[in-house]
Amino acid sequence: MTTIYLPRDTTTLSLDGEEVALQLQTQAANTNTPINLVRNGSRGMFFLEPLVEVQTDRGRIAFGPVTPADVASLFAADFTNPVFGSESASNHPLYLGLTEEIPYLKQQQRLSFARAGVIDPTDIDDYMAHDGFVGLAKSLQITDQQIVDEIKASGLRGRGGAAFPTGIKWQTVLDCDSEQKYIVCNADEGDSGTFADRLLMEADPFALIEGITIAALAVGANQGYIYLRSEYPQALIILNEAIATAYSRNFLGDNLCGSPHHFHLEVRLGAGAYICGEETSLLESLEGKRGLVRSKPPLPAIEGLFGQPTVVNNVLSFAAVPHILADGAQKYADYGQGRSKGTLPFQIAGNIKQGGLVELAFGTTLKDLLDEFGAGTASNRPMHSIQVGGPLGAYLTPEQWDTPLDYEAFSAMGAVLGHGGIVVFDDSVDLAEQAQFSMEFCVEESCGKCTPCRIGSVRGTEVIEKIRNQQNIEANYELLDDLCETMIDMSLCAMGGMTPFPVQSAMRSYKKQQLNQQPKTSAVNREVC
Amino acid sequence: MNTPTVATAQQIQVIVDLLEHKPGALLPILHELQNTFDYIPPIAIAIIAKSLRQTSAEIHGVISFYRHFHTEKNARHRLEICRAEACQARGARTLERHAKKTLAVDYHQSTADRNITLDPVYCLGNCSCGPNIRVGNDIIGRVDNDKFDRIVENLATQGVQIQ
Known part of the structure; x- marks a missing residue:
């Protein structure tokens, strides 16, 4: 019986994946072709989803993107033939060859996402057959301080956006003298253009569970929470299945793996508030309150959830941990450049032909990344602007696309890498409209605690609208600059403090565009007036 | 649902x-x-x-x-349209206008037949395959105006079946 793989991640399901699964089963029965259908995670090549893979004697071969209507023709081409290289299958128009040889996948450096799409996400034996729980086993043999030292030596920095060194955070919690400590996983991946957390949770949830458990051993925590956004219903289902299995096999719970350690883990659902991705707001929400941002200090590492020492890390930070423990810190640190160590999963999104997840070491440029993987815009129009790092990241114009994708290089030009989301816009974009949207988004999502963010965003929306309507342009530009400066300097958190990044970058491009369009005489006239 | x-x-x-x-x-x-x-x-x-x-x-x-919670009854189906940037880059603004026009509602409103409540959502994490919408717990990708009309039509039939 041939094994066939079809993902059950959100993207596949969003593109008639369930109907493809049904057709596969129906056609298999109709043609007397017994198949073993495994619902794996996505490989992250979203332009090829639904991607159907067939296990052959030389590895998996892929077909995609498969619509429900294509399934009959796949069976007609005898695509389940387990002998690699059958002529009928390789002549099918959707045939892609060996999955691992598809350039989009082959050119990546997959560490955190090595298992994504390879294994059945909720089959714990499959996970263990692919080096799962090796890092945890090692962690159980060394001291808590030795675990923290490994993380420090790896140079791992928080993958949520702020890029704070993970080892230092863990050390702070380890050093706290408290009976109750917590691990909180920030899975409130609200940035537009990002889906790496979702992909990992839906493709390899045990890696996250293992990373969180290692963190618990490192700092001495016995309770953990995964704060998941409510916009991810499929990730919720898969995470809960995986957690239940981990409990049943004693990788979670009391005396985990027969050790003296106890650790319990639970998924908690957010409720549609972007601000809860900010760690202190997230903690408030977990405590059952409005997600109002807290002042720091005290740091959550010292006074976090319910006032106790708490590690708060992003999904990808935890997912990197098992590798570091299993293969050693140095191997991880060998990837990347300067202070940006390891790999970062870039997420290519928006108006792009070949969107998906690309895990690479830090250092490649935006232009190279898009040239190599993106294949141009989906609309076939020229690329115009690229927003990197989510809704609080700057809109970058072509002359900035040669900047290396690492934390320091981006920060040097007033941009952020954030969570690695890359949203491509073609030349039909109205950047002033985008700038206005950034302010509107801040109106919608501000927690309301600080005035510059709460009121500034409302005023910002109005001012940009006036500029777009050609009202009192010079004065309004000046007002907008002033407003942005106030928001940057006076806001407690990144919501108000970074909203000006996309606004100012977009308005600069817009202004330049407007000036170029104006006939030269009007500039003279304005001076006269 | x-x-x-x-x-x-x-x-x-x-x-x-x-x-x-x-x-x-x-x-x-x-x-x-x-x-x-x-x-x-x-x-x-x-x-x-x-x-x-x-x-x-x-x-x-x-x-x-929290945007997710509401104390008023929704119509039979809650339909959320992603308004975030990655979907905007792929035509979500056109879809928004089309949805409001064909359903004759604004955001946070329900259709006259109480079949659909229209809500905005900010990112469904399917950003390479926008514009995206969510109906109940189903996320649907690459929704252009025609696909939207077909989805709405299906929901209307489902509504009748339930009755």
Whole structure:
């Protein structure tokens, strides 16, 4: 019986994946072709989803993107033939060859996402057959301080956006003298253009569970929470299945793996508030309150959830941990450049032909990344602007696309890498409209605690609208600059403090565009007036 | 879609009792109520407040803070359109206009036949395959105007079947 793989991640399901699964089963029965259908995670090549893979004697071969209507023709081409290289299958128009040889996948450096799409996400034996729980086993043999030292030596920095060194955070919690400590996983991946957390949770949830458990051993925590956004219903289902299995096999719970350690883990659902991705707001929400941002200090590492020492890390930070423990810190640190160590999963999104997840070491440029993987815009129009790092990241114009994708290089030009989301816009974009949207988004999502963010965003929306309507342009530009400066300097958190990044970058491009369009005489006239 | 049932104080109390022991129980309670009844019945506020030893104002404050929770009954289907940048780059603004026009509603409103409530959402994490919408717990990608019309038509038929 041939094994066939079809993902059950959100993207596949969003593109008639369930109907493809049904057709596969129906056609298999109709043609007397017994198949073993495994619902794996996505490989992250979203332009090829639904991607159907067939296990052959030389590895998996892929077909995609498969619509429900294509399934009959796949069976007609005898695509389940387990002998690699059958002529009928390789002549099918959707045939892609060996999955691992598809350039989009082959050119990546997959560490955190090595298992994504390879294994059945909720089959714990499959996970263990692919080096799962090796890092945890090692962690159980060394001291808590030795675990923290490994993380420090790896140079791992928080993958949520702020890029704070993970080892230092863990050390702070380890050093706290408290009976109750917590691990909180920030899975409130609200940035537009990002889906790496979702992909990992839906493709390899045990890696996250293992990373969180290692963190618990490192700092001495016995309770953990995964704060998941409510916009991810499929990730919720898969995470809960995986957690239940981990409990049943004693990788979670009391005396985990027969050790003296106890650790319990639970998924908690957010409720549609972007601000809860900010760690202190997230903690408030977990405590059952409005997600109002807290002042720091005290740091959550010292006074976090319910006032106790708490590690708060992003999904990808935890997912990197098992590798570091299993293969050693140095191997991880060998990837990347300067202070940006390891790999970062870039997420290519928006108006792009070949969107998906690309895990690479830090250092490649935006232009190279898009040239190599993106294949141009989906609309076939020229690329115009690229927003990197989510809704609080700057809109970058072509002359900035040669900047290396690492934390320091981006920060040097007033941009952020954030969570690695890359949203491509073609030349039909109205950047002033985008700038206005950034302010509107801040109106919608501000927690309301600080005035510059709460009121500034409302005023910002109005001012940009006036500029777009050609009202009192010079004065309004000046007002907008002033407003942005106030928001940057006076806001407690990144919501108000970074909203000006996309606004100012977009308005600069817009202004330049407007000036170029104006006939030269009007500039003279304005001076006269 | 959940089948909405009429919420009695007793049913609400059962759910609250089941979850109130959890640390930070309020969000889990609100989620469970909304999953069960399709909305948070206003009579639940006082019940939760008493059980958690908080004021009704505090409970109301939490409900109103989070976009996901609502204390008014939705129409049969909740349809959310992603308004975030990655979907905008792929034509979400056109889709928004089309949806509002064909359904003859604005955001946070329900169609006259009480079949669809239209809501905005900010990112569904399917950003390479926009524009995206969510209907109940289903996320649907690459929704152009025609696909939107087909989805709405299907929902209308489903609505009739339920009746």
